[in-house]
Amino acid sequence: MKHYFGKQLFSKVTRAQVTAMALGATLISIAALSQPVWAQATKAATPPAAAAASSSFTSTKVGFVNTQRILRDSEPAIAILKKIDDEFMKRNDELQKNINDLRNKVQKFEKDAPVMAESERSRNQRELGNLDIEVQRKQRELQEDYNRRRNEEFGMIVEKANAAIKRIAEQENFDIIIQDAITVSPRVDITDQVIQSLAKK
Numbered sequence: 001m002k003h004y005f006g007k008q009l010f011s012k013v014t015r016a017q018v019t020a021m022a023l024g025a026t027l028i029s030i031a032a033l034s035q036p037v038w039a040q041a042t043k044a045a046t047p048p049a050a051a052a053a054s055s056s057f058t059s060t061k062v063g064f065v066n067t068q069r070i071l072r073d074s075e076p077a078i079a080i081l082k083k084i085d086d087e088f089m090k091r092n093d094e095l096q097k098n099i100n101d102l103r104n105k106v107q108k109f110e111k112d113a114p115v116m117a118e119s120e121r122s123r124n125q126r127e128l129g130n131l132d133i134e135v136q137r138k139q140r141e142l143q144e145d146y147n148r149r150r151n152e153e154f155g156m157i158v159e160k161a162n163a164a165i166k167r168i169a170e171q172e173n174f175d176i177i178i179q180d181a182i183t184v185s186p187r188v189d190i191t192d193q194v195i196q197s198l199a200k201k
Contacts, residue, residue, distance in 0.1 A: 164197040
């Protein structure tokens with residue numbers, strides 16, 4: 001599920017014309033909330049004591065959780081994104097109206113600029129430049145507010161997910177649970193269990 005808000009506007013004001021373009025900005029770009037945990041082993045000859053420790057490690061029960069999947073696919077995450085989208089819909093609609101209004105004024109200016117007096121053309125350029133700055137400010141504030149709300153809500157999901165992970169670790173006797181990795185065997189992935197646990201709350 002992708003969520004799109006406000007289209008950022010860029011314009012370049014020159015002596016002859018003002019050009020404005022609206023570019024899409026995807027707001028939902030979720031950064032991983034935890035770092036991979038890795039342990040590397042060398043291929044050097046293993047002394048007896050190290051061999052015993054290695055043998056002990058192989059009996060360790062390890063689990064893996066994909067944090068990004070939880071924040072993307074779990075019922076609480078889906079519900080929260082819908083809730084936040086609804087909260088910001090009005091501001092987003094207003095921003096789109098501002099962008100369209102500026103675009104129309106730019107197009108009119110480009111059409112009329114060749115027959116304008118120098119003073120009138122300069123005045124229009126200043127006005128359009130100020131409008132462009134205002135639209136970019138609103139777009140930036142909307143994105144910052146949206147991200148802040150999303151992070152607040154996702155923080156609560158992470159807390160619930162961590163509690164679910166601890167319960168699963170205790171119930172199934174896991175020795176260690178790793179969050180996020182480059183590659184992992186499906187047989188140690190307990191992400192679905194965590195997602196199902198969150199769905200019951």
